[in-house]
Amino acid sequence: MDEKTILRARDFWTSIVLFVASLFFLFQTSKIPFFNSASAGVDSAQWYDSAALVPFGIFGILLVLSIVLFVISIRDGGAKVALSAVGLDIDLHEIKRLFSISLILAAYIFALVPRVDFIICSALMITALIWGYHRGFRPVTYIATAAVIVPSLYALIVNFPQSQWGKPHDDDWFTLVSFLALTATMFVVEFRAKKIDRVIKVTPVVAVLCPLILVLAMAFGFRQNVPNRTGLLFSQIEYNYYVNLRPLWQGKK
Amino acid sequence: MIDFVVAQLLGFSSALYILVVDPITYVYLIPAVFLGIVFGALPGLTATLAVTILTGFFGNKFPLDQALIALIGSYVGAIYGGSYPSILLNIPGTAASAATSMDGYPLTKKGLGGEALGLTTTASFIGTLFGTFCLLIFVWLLLIVSKNIASPEKALLALFGILLSGTLMSQDLVIKGWISGLIGLAMAMVGLDPLLSEARYTFDWSYLLSGFQVVPVLMGAFAIPQIMDGMREAIKLMKVPHVGRIRPEAREVGRHMPTILRSGAIGTGVGALPGVGEDVAGWVSYGVGKSMSKEGDQFGKGSKDGLISAEAANNAAIGGALIPLLVLGIPGSPPAAALLGALKINNVIPGPTIDPALILHIVAILVLASLTMLLMGLLTAKIFIKILRIPQTVFLPVVMVLTTIGSFSVGGGINDLFLMIGVGLVAYAMNKMHYPIAPLVIGVILGGLFDETFRRSLLISDGDMTVFFSRPGAAILLTLNVLLVLSQIPAIKKMFAGLTDKFKRKVVK
Numbered sequence: 001m002d003e004k005t006i007l008r009a010r011d012f013w014t015s016i017v018l019f020v021a022s023l024f025f026l027f028q029t030s031k032i033p034f035f036n037s038a039s040a041g042v043d044s045a046q047w048y049d050s051a052a053l054v055p056f057g058i059f060g061i062l063l064v065l066s067i068v069l070f071v072i073s074i075r076d077g078g079a080k081v082a083l084s085a086v087g088l089d090i091d092l093h094e095i096k097r098l099f100s101i102s103l104i105l106a107a108y109i110f111a112l113v114p115r116v117d118f119i120i121c122s123a124l125m126i127t128a129l130i131w132g133y134h135r136g137f138r139p140v141t142y143i144a145t146a147a148v149i150v151p152s153l154y155a156l157i158v159n160f161p162q163s164q165w166g167k168p169h170d171d172d173w174f175t176l177v178s179f180l181a182l183t184a185t186m187f188v189v190e191f192r193a194k195k196i197d198r199v200i201k202v203t204p205v206v207a208v209l210c211p212l213i214l215v216l217a218m219a220f221g222f223r224q225n226v227p228n229r230t231g232l233l234f235s236q237i238e239y240n241y242y243v244n245l246r247p248l249w250q251g252k253k
Numbered sequence: 254m255i256d257f258v259v260a261q262l263l264g265f266s267s268a269l270y271i272l273v274v275d276p277i278t279y280v281y282l283i284p285a286v287f288l289g290i291v292f293g294a295l296p297g298l299t300a301t302l303a304v305t306i307l308t309g310f311f312g313n314k315f316p317l318d319q320a321l322i323a324l325i326g327s328y329v330g331a332i333y334g335g336s337y338p339s340i341l342l343n344i345p346g347t348a349a350s351a352a353t354s355m356d357g358y359p360l361t362k363k364g365l366g367g368e369a370l371g372l373t374t375t376a377s378f379i380g381t382l383f384g385t386f387c388l389l390i391f392v393w394l395l396l397i398v399s400k401n402i403a404s405p406e407k408a409l410l411a412l413f414g415i416l417l418s419g420t421l422m423s424q425d426l427v428i429k430g431w432i433s434g435l436i437g438l439a440m441a442m443v444g445l446d447p448l449l450s451e452a453r454y455t456f457d458w459s460y461l462l463s464g465f466q467v468v469p470v471l472m473g474a475f476a477i478p479q480i481m482d483g484m485r486e487a488i489k490l491m492k493v494p495h496v497g498r499i500r501p502e503a504r505e506v507g508r509h510m511p512t513i514l515r516s517g518a519i520g521t522g523v524g525a526l527p528g529v530g531e532d533v534a535g536w537v538s539y540g541v542g543k544s545m546s547k548e549g550d551q552f553g554k555g556s557k558d559g560l561i562s563a564e565a566a567n568n569a570a571i572g573g574a575l576i577p578l579l580v581l582g583i584p585g586s587p588p589a590a591a592l593l594g595a596l597k598i599n600n601v602i603p604g605p606t607i608d609p610a611l612i613l614h615i616v617a618i619l620v621l622a623s624l625t626m627l628l629m630g631l632l633t634a635k636i637f638i639k640i641l642r643i644p645q646t647v648f649l650p651v652v653m654v655l656t657t658i659g660s661f662s663v664g665g666g667i668n669d670l671f672l673m674i675g676v677g678l679v680a681y682a683m684n685k686m687h688y689p690i691a692p693l694v695i696g697v698i699l700g701g702l703f704d705e706t707f708r709r710s711l712l713i714s715d716g717d718m719t720v721f722f723s724r725p726g727a728a729i730l731l732t733l734n735v736l737l738v739l740s741q742i743p744a745i746k747k748m749f750a751g752l753t754d755k756f757k758r759k760v761v762k
Binding site for chain 2: 007014018025029051055058102108109129134206214218227
């Protein structure tokens, strides 16, 4: 099937999503005062300076364009093939791979970074992505995804509320064990397959050094905020920096 | 006029001198240009990403004049760096260098890779200087004109930027570019509105009251799709061919000087169009070169003229892209949009009120950055060639960590990361369906300006819509907007095509 028809099949669905989204946001916009808005008994706006004016225009035009896209997709034969996987050019293997990448990234951002030490969780994510996708072997991809998902679920379930994010918890240890286990598995599997190449050798070094250097540079060099300062490793680094190292080069020790 | 140019050059010389004698300049400049070239050279990483990531790092915690050295240095480096994989591997490192591969790779196959890299380096250097010179001159002329620009013109100009970007950046249907721009505009509507502080689409989440922050949106839109796309494909081992001497012959450069200057002019012009950027500049210049060059029939088969046409133009576009950015606050390219993000978080408002010293400082940085790029390109090219051997699966996870910490540090904390990944997933889906991402980002950046100035125009005129065509500037801009939209309507397109055919036949008769 040619690329244009595949694109039009996807456009068919996109136009429906856009149409529904435009309607939803037009409804939301209707809640913003438009004609003769008044609050606390005082006239606050005319239609021409209402906060709803531009959004009405945007979502109105989006609605029209979604209809135009819908018509184009039907005219170019997209609608005919829109219900088949072939028409949408869906490759199940590719979808699985993409889904697992999305899962790892989402777990890293939504579950790990807010709750777990940044160096440890980044090391785990880097190892999982490099090893899991370096050669594209499906079992390896599944192991790597699981190694990120399991500690993420633990951190998410045990320390879900935002009030718990900044406090030290055992989810740091859980993630650290997961990282070590994944690294060990990687070496065992690759050693057995006799495929230990330069990328495999360098993975743990990149995984640990990269976030470590970045966090140190950001926190102590660039003096910027870093995620989870109470994390297992960073709290120790910060403590030793201010209590032992800094006084040392300031001549106070 | 000559007095004006001389005064400009004197002001620029003074700014350049201050920059050159300050040792801190080199602390920022050398690593930034190096990092930029690396980002450009690694397929999957882009100039926009380099500037965006550094914006996250330098944010608003560093003095702006120092942060700008790093940001502009990486911008210049990355646009040039994209030529390495284009020439050696036939894989464009950045979209800006896609046209470079047309002749760069055939030259490598002929065993002239080293010479091609040398020529590219020099052409990029001269192209950047050309664009910078135009920036120095035209930015002031336009600033004088822009003093007469009021809210109606600003609103129409912002709209023109989004529409033009959507029109020119679309690979598939033009309406996809417009939809992308509208989604960006819609995203800019989130939060308290700028005139009445009315909460819009916050869904009772206090984080959204301040609207979508620029840096996480940029990171999400440009980094996450690159990471997902790069990781999606299994390892591709890149065999980098042997490259000989990387030093261009002065005679060879002299022979191609007309092409370099022509491409520089095209690049600057295209770069100055709001929201268009270096990739379009490269292709337009390549197309013009093909029709104008004596060796036009050799384009695509390893023509040095073809190579230079693309490379000089994409680097000249940098200076061009900064003209609308500094004059009107409308970015000329996606990396310039990231640069605008950096200016915004430092509370610098580009436009008629911009500090003149800042413009001269930027021009001086551009000159120094292009010189650093030239030296690095000629002396350390072998390092960049070695970097091409690093597989995407190794550096993309590192980029993920970079974007995460960069996005987090700008100020919004964890919520900014949620926004980044959300925008990233949407941008990835849009990429797959051939929706350009640049109009979305430009929509997010210009949406606030459009909303405020559009409503302010109506507020001042008491709701009278004639304010958008009773002023000469506004009337011209409104006409441009209308023509841009009309020109994409199929019926009108057909009508124009028919008229053109008739005209051609009459001319032939």
